[in-house]
Amino acid sequence: MKISVILSAFAIFCFPFSSCNLDDDQFIPSEHITIREEAFSEYNAIEVSGVFTVYITFSAIEESIKVEANENLQPYIEIAKDKDILKIGLTENLNISGTAKLNIYIITNNIENYMASGTARFLVEGLIDTDNVGIYLSGASAFKGSMIAQTLRAELSGASKMDIDGVADYGEMEAGGASVLGDYDFKINKLNINLSGASNAWFTVLQSIDVVASGASNLMYMGTATISSQDLSGASEVKKEG
Template structure:
């Protein structure tokens, strides 16, 4: 399995944190929307608790809804085609409600998140090779059309996928839950450790490597190459 991107994200999120005293800013309770201009981006990375809603379309529009006094502490930078969402250095924020970020993207290349929050599609997102790198307690709910999808997950992430992707690769550790029965795929590769629970659709080929108490359920009639240890289970869904 080619897991270069997955390995990159896992190393990124496993890096050692440096603890420092930060000023806490509590939300006012008054929500406000703020539009921000940005250069074009095909990738998004978040650090913190941001709920990102992605609409397919031209342009790279950004709209943030949060407590009005927290908006100045929410940073939106674009570097090398990647939108980076994070809290201003030296501060922690405590919102009274979920922070919502609405963006539009003509094409998706990669999405990465650490912490909490999530990525949600509002329509079918398109890309050639799409990479997802997730760490923490993140929710993913997406409709995708792509040639290839690579997913690297650690933690208790919940993922729901639908659409059409020719080849999908999953690298899962921890207690992640994946429901991709509605994601039509020809070839699927699964590598799971821990107590992950995956449900996938594979039309032609399914490669599985699982350990621990992981569970993999699948639909379709693929040829199967399986390696498992511990109490891991693989089950076909009729």
């Protein structure tokens, strides 16, 4: 059950800001914090790479993107749109020394797909209410939010974390590399899940579970679901709670 997701690489540009650097290897964020606005619309997916925290709020009438960051980091922050994907990242691989503020505040109508890498975080402050939701996390990235969906597809790797609540009819999920996903406050009818590399998942499942787990991974569940199929190896377990 491999869900293929290609996270597009961000373009690399050169900027003449050597005065911002302590030396060739370190970048010192300035103390002054600034906010700039970007104008993009008609996107339904967000791809973020790097140590950003992306706050998302939904509105039927308002659309905005605000970038809050250290003043000397602002020129290195790139936001662009590729078809229906809003892309957020740094234009250079900076070796940041000290504390950097890299916050993105987005108000938009609807987001269906969330893609994060390199310790990026999504904090969804409104309710995701759409038929199909995709969450793809790698490199210790994180997602937190509430949703009502028909289908949730999720792929996590590299110690990533997905913390969700709400309801979905069907979930197709894969997690590896000590990733963590789910919550007992997320209720799902049918779950198809593949866990590896000491990953852990928690859900309330009401109808059926198909599970493959290896490498000391664990699926814990509450609810009335029956196990339709299971393939467990390497000290992995499926546990019914409550």
